[in-house]
Amino acid sequence: MPRTQDVSFDVARVREDFPILGQKVHGKPLVYFDNAATTQKPQTVIDVLSKYYSMQNANIHRGVHALSELATYEYEKARGKVKLFLNAADSREIIFVRGTTEGINLVAASYGRKFIKAGDEIIISAMEHHSNIVPWQLLCEQTGALLKVIPMNDAGELSLDEYDRLLTEKTKFVSVVYLSNSLGTINPVKEIIRKAHERNIPVLIDGAQSTSHLTIDVQALDCDFYAFSGHKVFGPTGIGGLYGKTRYLETMPPYQGGGDMISSVTFEKTTYNALPYKFEAGTPNIADTIALGAAIDYVHSVGLEGIRSYEKALLNYATERLSAVKGLRIIGTAKEKASVISFTMDNVHAHDVGTIVDQEGIAVRTGHHCTQPVMKRFGIPATARASFAFYNTTEEIDRLVDALGKVKEIFGT
Amino acid sequence: MSSGLNELYQQLILDHNKSPRNFRKLDHPTYHAEGYNPLCGDHFTVFVEMDGDTIKDVSFQGSGCAISKASASMMTTAVKGTTKEEAEKLFEKFHAVVTRDIHKDTEDLDELGCLGALAGVAEFPARIKCASLAWHALHSALNSNGAVVSTETA
Numbered sequence: 386m387p388r389t390q391d392v393s394f395d396v397a398r399v400r401e402d403f404p405i406l407g408q409k410v411h412g413k414p415l416v417y418f419d420n421a422a423t424t425q426k427p428q429t430v431i432d433v434l435s436k437y438y439s440m441q442n443a444n445i446h447r448g449v450h451a452l453s454e455l456a457t458y459e460y461e462k463a464r465g466k467v468k469l470f471l472n473a474a475d476s477r478e479i480i481f482v483r484g485t486t487e488g489i490n491l492v493a494a495s496y497g498r499k500f501i502k503a504g505d506e507i508i509i510s511a512m513e514h515h516s517n518i519v520p521w522q523l524l525c526e527q528t529g530a531l532l533k534v535i536p537m538n539d540a541g542e543l544s545l546d547e548y549d550r551l552l553t554e555k556t557k558f559v560s561v562v563y564l565s566n567s568l569g570t571i572n573p574v575k576e577i578i579r580k581a582h583e584r585n586i587p588v589l590i591d592g593a594q595s596t597s598h599l600t601i602d603v604q605a606l607d608c609d610f611y612a613f614s615g616h617k618v619f620g621p622t623g624i625g626g627l628y629g630k631t632r633y634l635e636t637m638p639p640y641q642g643g644g645d646m647i648s649s650v651t652f653e654k655t656t657y658n659a660l661p662y663k664f665e666a667g668t669p670n671i672a673d674t675i676a677l678g679a680a681i682d683y684v685h686s687v688g689l690e691g692i693r694s695y696e697k698a699l700l701n702y703a704t705e706r707l708s709a710v711k712g713l714r715i716i717g718t719a720k721e722k723a724s725v726i727s728f729t730m731d732n733v734h735a736h737d738v739g740t741i742v743d744q745e746g747i748a749v750r751t752g753h754h755c756t757q758p759v760m761k762r763f764g765i766p767a768t769a770r771a772s773f774a775f776y777n778t779t780e781e782i783d784r785l786v787d788a789l790g791k792v793k794e795i796f797g798t
Numbered sequence: 799m800s801s802g803l804n805e806l807y808q809q810l811i812l813d814h815n816k817s818p819r820n821f822r823k824l825d826h827p828t829y830h831a832e833g834y835n836p837l838c839g840d841h842f843t844v845f846v847e848m849d850g851d852t853i854k855d856v857s858f859q860g861s862g863c864a865i866s867k868a869s870a871s872m873m874t875t876a877v878k879g880t881t882k883e884e885a886e887k888l889f890e891k892f893h894a895v896v897t898r899d900i901h902k903d904t905e906d907l908d909e910l911g912c913l914g915a916l917a918g919v920a921e922f923p924a925r926i927k928c929a930s931l932a933w934h935a936l937h938s939a940l941n942s943n944g945a946v947v948s949t950e951t952a
Contacts, residue, residue, distance in 0.1 A: 732816075733864070734862065734863035734864060734867075735838075735863075736838055736840075736863035736865075736925070736928065737807075737863050737864045737865070740803075740806070740922060740924070740925060741803060741807075744802070744803050751838070752837060752838045752839065753838070753839050757839075760839065766838075766839040766840075766841075766861050766862075767838060767839050795803070795807050795812070796807075796812065796864070797812070
């Protein structure tokens, strides 16, 4: 079994970049295993936020004064960083939004209302987060379109054969998650996109989880939309990105109206601004956008390749150690997996697991993880979930296994 | 193990979780109501059979964590044979005990009897909803509005 020190990745040095990881919780050193919910922030991100409000704060895209120009420069520089991070063809294809949820809602509302009609079908998968279910249900209610769901097997892998059967001339949109937040499954999205494109159907990829664990190349994937959240890639909350191909974004009506998204307004007619501003009404979240740029810089400085191989080793180690705990069942055993281990324990509810390991300083998520249909599919009310980031260690996994021993002790299982 | 955990997962609570009392459906309930916590999925139905103003029989079904299940079980044993008014008063006292930090040696705690075993929940704010879920359902049943009680609106 690989130990932390066997993997060529200086985790001790990386941990020093995250001030929160030095904390104690209930008198024990914090073990933060809730990274799928939100990741911790490196000092550089915290410093950029502080610097912005101390020295750079001004509104963007309007003032001619020095601070406004500086803030605008920093804001647009962050857009360039996101463009490179996702390998988009053009910065105009990056729209800043509050997070993945808003990104999906933007597409469902804007593209959906213009192009989806009664009787049309939208395909999602059985392992979607509620944020990639509900916006489409709302659209279906408004338009009379129908939602179709790609089923999955007991390992938590989507059935591409069923997907083939669902794809018909009625299908007008496909929206699927890249990396499942409750199962850890990495879906074959490239294949899913290719099959949809054979019928000229656009595809949105929910990148909430994948963006911090996989190398993202929207051009190689050939997805038409890709949404992600900044706070899950070591940036602040309240900021995220939506990538959209120019040819789609140009045909779509604005999502919200307001300042910045117009080129001229009269009471008779308003002309909309060019991309990406057409979709960024109102004063945006300037500080957090700049800090998201700093988070992306940080991820690059650590190195995507190193992160990838280290996290793989962590996942393998955790899978082996947790599988050996008697009465523990891992939910989600796909061949292609990353970063997430969801589990149940015989005769102990996930919440009781969560409370007991919390007393050992270990933060895990318990509940349905905003994927109630996944819980239903597996016939369970909830799971406990340990989700990893590159600052976690095998020693922390050992501490989780020890804490689960205490759970079994208390419940006599 | 921390003393808080010892108090939360007392033997009495673990016993009610493992062997819940009155864990069945009533054939002819006068009232029944559901309690649901959408944040964690805990879901119980509480059944009540009234004889005039007295709770002749009470039972529950459903699933949830050890705290919610034990609390539901202990509730059924505590309110069986009481009047509606007495049951509502007990709920008030129980609620006061599980939602406050200083609860030792209070009058309320003495009056709660074995329900006092759940006083340790007060130290775990995230779990207070677990302990009070079945009580909210009972309250709804007794007032026979039949609505599903959600922890997020209760």
